Amino acid sequence: MYNFVMHSVNEKHGMKETLLDGWVGEGPIYCFRLHGTNANTSQPATSGPVPDSDEKVNKQYKESGKFTANRSVAIRNEPKESATVVNTLDAGESVTYDMVYITNKFVYISYISYSGIRCYVAVRTYSRGQRGPLWGTIV
DSSP, rough: OOEEEEEEEETTTTTEEEEOTTTTTOOOOOOOOTTOOTSSOOOOOOOOOOOOOOOEEEEEEEEEEEHHHHHHHHESSSTTSSSSEEEEEOOTOEEEEEEEEESSSSSEEEEOOOOOOOEEEEEEEEEETOOOOOOOOEE
């Protein structure tokens, strides 16, 4: 049995589903509705597909290392700026990665979390073949 949470990221990206297994601890999960909404009325569906970012993976390759952030960076469930943020890596925290993904916007490192889910962390900007400053250190 799989448990999902459905949430609105923002108006542009509409509704998203996030698999809860491996992300939440034991015990009850509480759900809330915004004040003033009515459970007996349905909202109209959006017409057509929800537009997504124009960010695309251009290159990926195996590389191992340890990244230590020098600022807070988002941990996402896909190598895209529009992907769901599943956690953050704060300044001074590290992850050991095994893959690198280069998109038309960022360079991401990737690793398998303790719960077995692949995660992605943008570590610098990337535009027109130029890499921006690294947001931490890699050893």
